Amino acid sequence: MLHDVQQGGIFYFIDSDYCAMTIVQNTLADEIVALRRAAEKRFSELRSVDDLEKFRVEFLARKGSIGELFDKLKTVPNEQKPGLGKQLNELRSFVESLFESLQQKLNPGKKGEEAAIDLTLPGRTVPKGTLHPITQTLNDIVAIFTSMGFAIATGPEIENDYHNFEVLNFPPDHPARDMQDTFFISEKILLRTHTSPVQIRVMEHQQPPIRVIMPGRVYRNEAISARSLSQFHQVEGLYVDRNVTFSELKGTLVTFAREFYGKDIKYKFRPSFFPFTEPSLEMDITCFICSGKGCPMCKRTGWLEVLGAGMVHPNVFRNVGYNPEEVTGFAFGMGIDRTTALRHGIPDLRMLLENDVKFLEQF
Amino acid sequence: MRISFNWLRRYISFDSTPEDAAQILTSLGLEVEKIEHLGKHLDGFVVGEIFSVEKHPNADKLTVCQVRVEEDSASLTQIVCGAPNVRTGQKVAVGLVGATVPRNQHDASGRPFVLTKVKLRGVESNGMICSEYELGVGDDAQGIMVLESNAVVGKTLAQHLGLDDVVLEIGVTPNRPDCLNHLGVARELSAAINGKLVFPDITAGKESSEKISQFLNVEIVNTADCPRYSAKTIFDVHVAPSPEWMQNLLKAVGVRPINNVVDATNFVMYELGQPLHAFDYQHISGKKIVVRTAANGERFTTLDGKEQKLSPNMLMICDSEKAIAIAGVMGGLNSEISEKTTSVVLESAYFSPLSIRRTSKQLGLSTDASQRFERGIDPNGTIHALNRASALIAELSGGKPLEEVIDNYPNKISSREILLRVSRVNQILGTHLSAEDIQKHLSSIDIHAEDIRTANSSSKTFRCTIPTFRPDLEQEIDLVEEVARLYGYNNIEDKMVSAIDFKSLHVSDATASDIARSWLEANGFHETISNSMIDSSSAELFSQHLVKILNPLSKEMSVMRPSLLPSMLQNVYFNQNHGTKDAHLFEIGRVYQHKSAENSSDVVHGFQEEERLGICLTGRKYARTWFNGDRLADIFDIKGIVESVLFKIPLDKIRFIYYDSSSPLTVQTIGIEINGTYSGYLGKVSSTLLQRFQIENDVYVAEINLSNVKKEERSFRQFSPRSKFPSVLRDLAFIIPKEAFVQELQSEIYKSSGNLLKQVTLFDVYEGKNLPENVKSVAFSLQFVPDEKTLTDSEIDAAIKKIVDALNRKFGAELRRV
CATH class of the missing domain: 3.30.70.380 (Ferrodoxin-fold anticodon-binding domain)
Known part of the structure; x- marks a missing residue:
C-alpha cells in the first residue's frame, strides 16, 4: 500500500511493504546531498584498483554524476547559483579526497608511473654494530650517577699494595685480605682487586667536597666458573663533605636502584664488612627474575645482592690526611659483569669474555 | 660457618622457625646464605618393627610383612617386601604411602619416586621397607637397612638418624670471630629478640685435688706470640665413641666424630669458640710443655700424616724433647689421642693472630683452629673452655680431671675502653637516637656503656667497656656500626642527598674512545671485551717488557697483554671455530708494559698502562645481499675505517707512514702518526701469526694508542667561508x-x-x-x-x-x- 507523505517540501513514496526510500522528485540541493551519500556508500565498497577506477568514472569523470550536476547548475535561477555552486565544489573536492586517499593506499608509488616496483624488497640496511653488554651497563650506571653530580675518575690496574690494601685499612697479614684473592706482579705490586684504590688516589690529590665515580677493570685470583670470573669490572663511588650521613648513603643507593632496576623494586639493607668502611652495608633487591619467589639466580632466597657500601672509615681519612672529625663520607661499589648477566638473563659469566659474534650481536 | 638450629637452641629459647632466625641473623650482618633441612629427604619415613613375615602366595622371592609403625598402637601395616634379609622382630626404615624414596635401586638412573598403595601380584602393599641405598644414607642395596634394636617405633627416621635438624650456613665476615661458634650466634639472636642466654654447665663432677705441678709444667719462651697458655690434665680416661647426641650435632656442622675426647674438644670449639687440643699425656716427655718457635729446617709430622717443613718464625708446642704440635694449627701424630690413651693434657691457649696466620699461610694448612686463632679468639675465655671440656670428658669418658689448672698468662689482655659520643652516632647515621636507646642497644651485646659527665653537657658521652671476645671493636666508629646494626639498617631513613651542589655538576666530555666506540658501533662493528691476562708465549712476540703474574691461574693467563692484537686474534679464532667467518670487531682496552727505566709519568713506578683502540676485520666486508655482491675485506677497508674514525674524533693532523718492509707480525703495514707522534699501525696479519693462532682467513687489523689523544690535542674545527661563485x-x-x-x-x-x-x-x-x-x-x-x-x-x-x-x-x- 502506498501513502503520499509530504515532508518539508520533499515528496517520498513510502513503500510500507519494503520500507525502501526512493527519491522521485528533487531540487538540485537535494540531489547534491543524495549524491554525497551515494558516493560515500559506493566508496565503502571499493576493494581494488579497478573498483577505484570505476568509482572515478562514475563520479569524477567529465560525464560522471558530479559533472551532470554541474550541467544542471546552468538551469537553476541565477540567485541560487552561487550557493549551489559552492555546495557542488565542496562535493567534488570531498569525492576527490576520498579517491586520493584510497589511491594512496592501493598504490603508494608515484601516481601510476612506477606501479611495477616490489616495495616488499628488504631495505638496503647497513650492518648493525653493537656495544658490548658490559659497556652498555656501565654507560647506564655512569649516566645515573653523573646526573646526580658525580664526576668520573680512573686509575691504574697494576697497583701497589699500599693503595690497594694498606691505606684502605687492610693491615698486612690481616684475614680481611683473604676476602680478595690477589694476583701478584711482585711482592708489593699487584693487579688491583677492586676499584677502591682510585678513591685513595682521588683523595690524595684533592680536598673535599668530593663526588666521584670510578669505573674500571679488576682482578681476583679465583677459579673461573659460570658464576665467577678472574677479571671483571666494578663501579666505585665516593662522596666526601661535611656532615655526609649514612641516611644519605641509603637515599643515594635507593635513588640509583630505582632508576637502574625499576621504580617498583623492593630493597633491603643489611650490615656487612669492608675494612675501609664503617658502618658497612650490603643492599639486596627482590630478584627480578623470579619476583622474589626464589630461583637459581638468587640462590632461592628471592633476593639479589646488588652492591656493597658504607661510611668511609676514619682510618682511611687519616691515611690520606683528612680530619675525620671535620668530614664524613660514603663509598659504594658494584660489580658490572654480574649485573649485566642479571639484566640480560645471561646464564654464564664466561660468555661475557668469549666475544662470540653470535652472542654480541644480540645486545 | 654451619650453625645447627638444635645446637643453637641449647643456649636460647627461640620458638619461631629456622627461617625466622635466618632473617634476624641476616639483618644483623650474619648473612645466612643457605638453610639446609637435614632430614628433608626422609619426610614420610618412620621406624617400624616387623611383626610377622609370610611367604607371598604368588611369588617366590617376595614376602608379605606386617609392620608396626605407630608407637602406641598395635595396628599393623601390610607391606610386600623383596629383600632376602627381612626377619620378624627387626627394626626397619619404613617408607609410608606418599613418601618420596630418594633413590630407586631398580632404575639405572636412580631417580626418586613416590610411594603409592599398590597390589603386588595380587597382594596389597602399603609402603616400603627400604635399603640404605634407597634412603640415600649409604650404598648397601643388597637388603633392607636394619636399625638398632632399641630404635623407637613410630619415630621419624630423620629423628632416629639424628637428622631432624636444620643447618644455617652463615657467611661470617672476617671481623666477627666471636660468631664462629654457637654461643656467639645465640648472643646476637638474643640481642635482637631481647632474649636471655642460657650458658652451658661447666661444673665438673669429681675433680682430683692433687697439685698439677707434679704432673705438668708449662714454659712460654715466646710470650709475644703466645700471651696465654692454660692446660688441664685428666686421668683414667676411657676413650670410646661419643654419645649419639654429640655425634649428631658435630655431623650437622660438618665435623667427623672421632672419639669422646677429641669430640669434646671440637664440641667446645663450636660451642664457645675456643680451639682446644688434647695430647696423650703418655707421649709428653719430661712432664713439660714448652712454647717456642721452630728451629730452622725442623720437620714435623702433623695429625693428617703429612710431614711439614718448619720455618724459624713458626710457633711450636713442645715437650722436654720434641715438638708435639704446631701451635694453633694442628697437633702432631706423635701425641695424638688413641684408643690406648688413658691420660689427657688439654690445651687452651691464646696465640697471636698474626703468628698463626703467618704459619698457616706458609704451610698452606688452614684448620678450624687456625681460622679462629687468626681472626682473634677471646683471650679471657681459655679457662672457661678448659673447664667446660674437662667436665664433658669426665662425663663421657669417666675420666678424673685435676681441679687445678695451669694458667700461664704473662701478658694480660684486658677489656678495651672506648668513648662514644651520642652526637657522633647521630651525625654519622643521620638519626635522632637518644642516649638511652644507644645504651640499651650496646648492653644487649654485653657492652657496658657508662655515662661520663663532660664539660660540655649538650652532648652525652659514654665510656664503653668492650668484652674481649670482640677484638673488632677498636674505636668509636665501630660502636656507631653496632648501634646502627642493632637499631636496624632498614629503620634508618633513606634520605636523598640534599647537599649536592649542582653548580659543580660535572659535564663529561666525550673522550676519543667514546667517539670511536659509537662511530664503530654505528658502522657495523661489534665491541669485544677480552681478558687482559694472556698466554706468555704469544705475548713475547709483541714485547720484551712483559708484566708477568707471579701466581697465575694458568699458563694461558700468565702475563698482562702488551698489545690488543693477541686478544683480537684469539677472538677471531674463537669465532672461526664457532662458525662465524666474517667478523668486524673492535676493542677499547688497556695494554701493559713493565719498563723499570725512570719515567715520571708512571702512576705506579715502572709500569705503563695505555688505552688502545683495536679494530679487526676478517672474512667478507659485505655479506651477499640483493643489492650488494659479497666481497672479502682488504687493506683499504681497514685503512678507510681508521681514516674515518680519526676524522670523527676529531683528529686532522694524521700522517700515514708507508714502510718499505713489513714487521714479522703484519704485512702491508702502515704506520699511523697523530699530531706528530707515532700512535699505531694498521695492516694485514702475517701468515706466520695466523698459523700460530690457527686462523684460516686473512685478518686486517689496526691498533691505535688513544691515551695520547688528550682533549686539547683533538682538533677544534673553524669555519671557512664558502665561495659565492660556481665550482x-x-x-x-x-x-x-x-x-x-x-x-x-x-x-x-x-x-x-x-x-x-x-x-x-x-x-x-x-x-x-x-x-x-x-x-x-x-x-x-x-x-x-x-x-x-x-x-x-x-x-x-x-x-x-x-x-x-x-x-x-x-x-x-x-x-x-x-
Missing part, C-alpha cells in the same frame, strides 16, 4: 708507471695547480688489458673553486696544463683521454 669539475686520467705512488701524485697535483683547486678525488685505478705491463691508469676528479669571480675555461685550462706538465716531469705521467 667547476674536471676529470683527468693519467698513465703512470706501476711503481708510482698515488699519494705522491695527488700531492703534486695540489702543489702544481695553484690555489683554485680545492679537492682531488681518485675515482679509478686500472691496470691490465689494453695497457702495457708496466703502467697503470689513475683517474682523478678535480674541483676548482674560485674565490672572487666566475672561472673562465682558459683559466681552468691553464691550471690543468700546469698539473699535466708537473706530473709528466716528475712521474713521466701521460694524460689519457677519457
